[in-house]
Amino acid sequence: MEDMLFYDRLQFAFTITFHYIFPQLTMGLSLLIVFLKGKYLLSKIEKYNNAAKFLMKIFAVNFTMGVVTGIPMEFQFGTNWAKFSELTGSIIGQTLAMEGMFSFFLESSFLALFIFGEKLMGQKLHFLTGFLVFLGSWASGWFILATNAWMQHPVGYEILENGKFVLNNFGDLFTNPWLLPAFLHNQIASVVTSSFVVASIGAFYVLRNKQVEYGKLFLKTGVIFGLVSSILVAFPTGDWNAKNVAEHQPAAFAAMEGIFETEEAGSEIVLIGQPNMVDKKLDNKIAVPNILSFLTHQDWNKQIPGMDQFKEEELPSNIPALYYSYHIMVGLGTIFIGVMALALFFLWRKKLYTIKPLLWTIMFLVPFPYIANLTGWYTAELGRQPYLVYGLLKTSDGISPTVSSGNTLFTLLGFVALYMLLGLLFLVLVGKTINQGPTPQTH
Amino acid sequence: MEVFWYIAIAIVLAIFFILDGYDFGTGIIHLFFAKKEKDKEVIAKSAGLFWDSNEVWLVAAGGMLFMAFPTFYASVFSGFYLPLIIVLWLIIFRAIGLEFRGLFKYQMWKDIWDTSFGVSSLLLALFFGIALGNIVRGVNLGDVQNGISAHEGHYFFLPLWNSSFSPLTEHPGVIDWFTLVIGLIAVVTLAIHGANWIILKTNSSINSKLKGVIFKLNIVLIALTLFSLYLWQIVNPNSLNNFVEKPLLMVFPIIYFTGLIGLFFIKRIKKDGHAFLLSTLLILGGITSSLASLFPVILPSVNTVNEPLTIYNTAAPEYGLSVALTWGIIGFILLLVYFIVQKRLMGGKVDNMDYGH
Numbered sequence: 001m002e003d004m005l006f007y008d009r010l011q012f013a014f015t016i017t018f019h020y021i022f023p024q025l026t027m028g029l030s031l032l033i034v035f036l037k038g039k040y041l042l043s044k045i046e047k048y049n050n051a052a053k054f055l056m057k058i059f060a061v062n063f064t065m066g067v068v069t070g071i072p073m074e075f076q077f078g079t080n081w082a083k084f085s086e087l088t089g090s091i092i093g094q095t096l097a098m099e100g101m102f103s104f105f106l107e108s109s110f111l112a113l114f115i116f117g118e119k120l121m122g123q124k125l126h127f128l129t130g131f132l133v134f135l136g137s138w139a140s141g142w143f144i145l146a147t148n149a150w151m152q153h154p155v156g157y158e159i160l161e162n163g164k165f166v167l168n169n170f171g172d173l174f175t176n177p178w179l180l181p182a183f184l185h186n187q188i189a190s191v192v193t194s195s196f197v198v199a200s201i202g203a204f205y206v207l208r209n210k211q212v213e214y215g216k217l218f219l220k221t222g223v224i225f226g227l228v229s230s231i232l233v234a235f236p237t238g239d240w241n242a243k244n245v246a247e248h249q250p251a252a253f254a255a256m257e258g259i260f261e262t263e264e265a266g267s268e269i270v271l272i273g274q275p276n277m278v279d280k281k282l283d284n285k286i287a288v289p290n291i292l293s294f295l296t297h298q299d300w301n302k303q304i305p306g307m308d309q310f311k312e313e314e315l316p317s318n319i320p321a322l323y324y325s326y327h328i329m330v331g332l333g334t335i336f337i338g339v340m341a342l343a344l345f346f347l348w349r350k351k352l353y354t355i356k357p358l359l360w361t362i363m364f365l366v367p368f369p370y371i372a373n374l375t376g377w378y379t380a381e382l383g384r385q386p387y388l389v390y391g392l393l394k395t396s397d398g399i400s401p402t403v404s405s406g407n408t409l410f411t412l413l414g415f416v417a418l419y420m421l422l423g424l425l426f427l428v429l430v431g432k433t434i435n436q437g438p439t440p441q442t443h
Numbered sequence: 444m445e446v447f448w449y450i451a452i453a454i455v456l457a458i459f460f461i462l463d464g465y466d467f468g469t470g471i472i473h474l475f476f477a478k479k480e481k482d483k484e485v486i487a488k489s490a491g492l493f494w495d496s497n498e499v500w501l502v503a504a505g506g507m508l509f510m511a512f513p514t515f516y517a518s519v520f521s522g523f524y525l526p527l528i529i530v531l532w533l534i535i536f537r538a539i540g541l542e543f544r545g546l547f548k549y550q551m552w553k554d555i556w557d558t559s560f561g562v563s564s565l566l567l568a569l570f571f572g573i574a575l576g577n578i579v580r581g582v583n584l585g586d587v588q589n590g591i592s593a594h595e596g597h598y599f600f601l602p603l604w605n606s607s608f609s610p611l612t613e614h615p616g617v618i619d620w621f622t623l624v625i626g627l628i629a630v631v632t633l634a635i636h637g638a639n640w641i642i643l644k645t646n647s648s649i650n651s652k653l654k655g656v657i658f659k660l661n662i663v664l665i666a667l668t669l670f671s672l673y674l675w676q677i678v679n680p681n682s683l684n685n686f687v688e689k690p691l692l693m694v695f696p697i698i699y700f701t702g703l704i705g706l707f708f709i710k711r712i713k714k715d716g717h718a719f720l721l722s723t724l725l726i727l728g729g730i731t732s733s734l735a736s737l738f739p740v741i742l743p744s745v746n747t748v749n750e751p752l753t754i755y756n757t758a759a760p761e762y763g764l765s766v767a768l769t770w771g772i773i774g775f776i777l778l779l780v781y782f783i784v785q786k787r788l789m790g791g792k793v794d795n796m797d798y799g800h
């Protein structure tokens with residue numbers, strides 16, 4: 001039983017992590033593509049159109065990856081979490097089915113048109129198809145987050161005698177207080193990823209002294225979008241999420257922030273420290289007093305319950321992992337703002353394209369927004385443990401009763417092998433595309 | 444309401460098999476008949492341009508099943524765990540084959556992607572047929588042994604096969620001689636469908652030869668169909684009762700046989716679209732007849748201890764189904780609009796279309 005649960009969780013964590021590498025770029029990049037295409041429509045400068053079409057090539061490869069890794073996600077609810085699906089399917093099935101009907105269709109139908117149809121349709125319609133792809137991908141994020149929000153903070157349901165969760169208010173699924181902050185934060189975080197990717201490609205072209213015209217365009221676009229989104233991701237949306245967690249999942253909040261003991265008045269904010277689960281304290285702590293209370297409640301002296309206020313079984317199951325995930329996300333977020341602010345400053349002074357160390361930094365920063373996004377999700381998902389549906393359904397009660405751990409391990413190994421191959425091919429392909437660059441097409 | 448959602452899901456699934464079915468079939472034909480590089484390229488392109496928008500129908504069917512029949516979704520997806528995951532892997536291999544083909548210069552790579560596309564298409568067709576075979580045969584619900592269920596009566600777990608490969612044992616596996624025959628039917632049907640698609644969408648040099656291939660495959664299909672009906676009687680003597688009790692259901696087998704007989708005259712059919720329509724009828728009729736033979740059961744039980752799964756004992760409650768009806772109708776209209784817009788703009792032969800990269 002124990003290892004059935006372990007392998008089910010490991011497989012889900014592995015496959016969703018891999019899946020989420022791709023949609024975060026899809027969602028953000030579609031916004032940048034629409035922006036560049038729109039700029040072309042207004043200015044009629046060919047450069048913008050070529051840039052948009054070039055990014056579309058990267059988008060297309062990335063999208064394919066998202067589709068093939070997304071289909072296993074949808075199936076896994078049934079294959080590995082059968083009991084969970086049976087008990088809650090009539091609720092989360094709603095949002096997942098809507099995602100399929102409203103967003104995936106929109107996205108994939110119009111993506112094909114955007115890629116193949118420029119000559120057929122004329123520029124205005126071409127812009128429109130690009131916009132619809134963007135809309136589809138953001139709608140997809142909306143429905144998926146509505147699903148996740150219900151698991152974090154269940155609403156609009158009733159529990160029958162046989163333990164089944166039944167929907168009794170459809171509207172509640174979308175007015176869930178968890179949904180809007182999570183959605184905005186998550187979408188802006190995906191804009192962070194895509195801006196960094198675009199800026200990084202730009203830095204590469206400028207440093208290599210090839211495709212320099214496009215390199216500068218990408219750097220400029222990436223840096224401006226990057227700074228704005230990095231700020232928005234921290235404030236107001238990150239802050240709003242933190243308040244939300246403090247209100248609805250106080251035990252998870254205490255663990256995220258690493259507050260072992262409740263303080264009389266005003267909680268400190270921890271910058272660095274390692275959770276020591278034996279002595280129930282943080283080792284090597286560096287913290288600033290009272291800030292956390294102020295950030296969370298706008299009151300320097302407000303008391304925030306620490307982990308000592310909760311019973312063992314109310315606390316998240318893996319506190320150190322949760323704590324590190326959260327601190328990595330927030331730490332990276334702070335660094336992003338710093339780097340992008342610096343870059344924008346030099347862009348404004350017209351020096352950015354010549355400062356090599358900064359260009360190197362921008363180029364190599366590219367994995368970090370991915371890490372921030374993934375650790376952000378780990379924060380959300382680990383904070384929810386040991387529950388699948390917060391406070392109501394234990395993770396251990398959601399697994400498939402008939403699938404043995406040997407079978408799950410077998411499929412997990414298969415996924416690992418296949419995804420390594422897939423990841424490798426993806427890198428080769430994207431590398432090739434970037435190497436070719438957005439040279440104007442000649443036909 | 445249950446009946447409505449059942450029909451809606453059946454329609455979406457049938458559309459998936461009709462649309463993605465030609466991709467699978469294209470892969471099978473590609474594997475066996477395409478020899479020249481030029482042909483290989485256009486044939487792969489005729490599938491490559493469409494596979495991902497076709498696969499969305501699978502995603503939609505999955506989502507609708509989850510929402511409307513959660514108990515069925517949970518039971519079947521965990522019970523058919525191994526074959527389903529293998530299908531997922533095959534879907535990935537096929538996508539790799541199609542997407543990467545055009546991007547590498549060397550023939551060695553092209554051969555690798557082609558094989559990946561062809562073999563995974565073939566196996567997918569086989570597996571989907573086997574799945575249908577499993578549904579009509581039924582499974583050991585509750586994994587009953589000596590009259591006692593090992594789990595709740597609506598859960599089960601199927602091995603890929605058991606030592607006897609026989610559907611008549613207490614614990615039939617996923618693959619046995621009955622489901623294998625159904626799997627072969629699916630392979631042949633989709634190969635015919637794919638060949639029709641290639642004729643319709645490309646100017647490849649093997650088009651003229653393909654009509655002969657379809658003719659021969661059709662004869663094999665007739666033989667397999669009759670053989671499977673015979674086997675079906677052995678596996679489940681009551682399999683045709685539904686058609687006797689509700690003669691109206693006979694339209695579904697009639698659709699199937701129309702396709703079958705029509706394709707007999709393939710060499711005289713002038714319009715490529717008509718031939719494609721006939722193989723569409725074949726798929727549509729095949730799936731709907733199988734489902735109709737069971738209705739309202741959706742997964743029979745091979746033991747007498749546990750009840751079969753029906754659309755009534757696995758459905759979500761009334762409220763959820765009826766709100767979903769509202770958005771479902773809007774969604775479905777949108778789907779059809781997208782679909783028509785897309786097929787309109789991308790109609791015609793694919794040879795000269797500019798394939799991305």
Ligand code: HDD
Nearest residue numbers: 182186189192234238241242330333372373376377380383
């Ligand atoms: C580029 C990525 C990125 C960056 C820089 C940040 N976040 Fe974040 N964060 C995410 C990407 C993300 C995410 C992946 O998008 C999450 C996971 C679930 C969600 O809705 O968004 C998330 C969730 C998330 C949560 C919810 C955790 C839960 O549900 O238990 C909180 C409280 C924060 N974030 C707070 C912040 C703060 C205060 C940041 C300050 C800099 C911050 N995030 C930067």
Ligand code: HEM
Nearest residue numbers: 009012013016017020144145147148374377378381385395
């Ligand atoms: C919005 C869609 C999502 C849904 C519905 C969802 C649902 C689930 C479910 C059912 C599990 C398995 C049970 C469990 O261990 O709690 C899980 C675990 C997990 N998910 Fe999510 N998830 C979503 C998004 C994500 C994303 C985008 C990521 C990260 C990239 C993620 C990371 C994880 C991790 C790491 C686990 C394992 C946690 C653990 O087992 O302790 N999730 N999630």
Ligand code: HEM
Nearest residue numbers: 022023026063066067070071073074104137140141144499
């Ligand atoms: C467990 C949770 C998840 C499931 C079941 C799931 C399911 C899927 C499926 C089936 C696809 C393929 C759709 C197609 O055929 O076009 C897909 C792609 C996609 N998913 Fe996920 N997904 C999950 C998590 C997420 C998360 C957390 C996000 C973002 C917030 C997301 C956003 C997308 C987007 C934008 C696509 C389009 C393809 C792409 O952009 O790469 N998904 N997902």
